[in-house]
Amino acid sequence: MKIKMAKNYGFCFGVKRAIQIAEKTKDSVTLGSLIHNPKEISRLQLKFGVKVEENTQAISNGQNVIIRTHGIPKTDLEYLRSQDIQITDATCPYVTKPQQIVESMSKEGYQIIIFGDKTHPEVKGVMSYSTTKPLVISSLEVLKKANVKKKVALVSQTTKQAQNLLQIASYLITHCYETRVFNTICNATFDNQESARELSKEVDIMIIIGGKTSSNTKQLLNIAQQNCPDSYLVEDENDLQHEWFLGKHLCGITAGASTPDWIIDKVKEKILSI
Structure with missing residues (x-):
């Protein structure tokens, strides 16, 4: 089994920026999930104490709040600004x-x-x-x-x-x-999609790595399936199934804009071990 990576894949500018903000703003709260990748959200919580809160009204005075990459409704932002809350805006430009x-x-x-x-x-x-x-x-x-x-x-x-x-x-x-x-x-979205389209025409099987609730990751899967019917979406190496690779020789890999390198590397290692 050989592996070929897409020309463009993984973290985009907005996600990289948001992760860096979260790592610097320890013990903070994000209003909604910072990015659509549950594995990376878990890492931020365990290592940096970054918690997720879905309810704006539940955020109390004195807390540090990070605005998610996807942005929030205008009324929620105005409410936060009216309170004694430290706001760090990680909304993607x-x-x-x-x-x-x-x-x-x-x-x-x-x-x-x-x-x-x-x-x-x-x-x-x-x-x-x-x-x-x-x-x-x-x-x-x-x-x-x-x-x-x-x-x-x-x-x-x-x-x-x-x-x-x-x-x-x-x-x-x-x-x-x-x-x-x-x-x-987004330019990064366009580049990732075009790279996935090109690679899916060359390979026997295509693996798309990313959160299953991520819009841009689901778009990559949809594009890949148009050229390579054996295309699969996985959140990490544990989602891989051995039978997918039977009779396959060239595996293409791409990843959504919210997928960190450490997850991509684990998926590659697992595929090479099959």
Whole structure:
């Protein structure tokens, strides 16, 4: 069994920055999971005392709070600022960008359309910056059934696929009087996706490493499966199954933007031992 790594994979700028902040701000609290990787969250808690709190109201005065990479709703941020709480903002700059665009465009009277998952914390945060009710769509098919106004502004969840955003933008341009399109897909996400697409065309089996709740990791799996049906998502080496590798000769590996190197190395070692 030979292993070939994707050209681009693993930690992105925003995640690296957030991890560094958490390691320096010991015994702090993150509002929601800092990143979507439970193994790395456990490491931060055990080694640096970083705890996760889902409820904003449960955070007490005097605590050090780290804002997650995905950002938080505007009302939650305003509440924290009104209290005696030390805030460290680890929101990824690529997430801050659509927040600012949505706030500005909605104030100018544009209907806000967000291409993303309505239940994802990043999208929830972006939605909260719109001064009018935004339209969140998960696909072009959903958009076609929605009530779209003549003056719209389109942004995307940072981890979506560029070709899908392009399809949605093309539809809006041909159906609306005025369409403002903002490409808010993260560069690292785009590079990782393209690398996964290229590698999946070469290999017998593809392993994608990352949190199973991570949007960008699930996108990598979806892309890989289009070219390599034997593609699997694992959180760590314990998820690997021997039967996956029967009759395989070349294994491709990529990893989501929230996956640390220490997990990737353990997966590689386990595959080589099979």
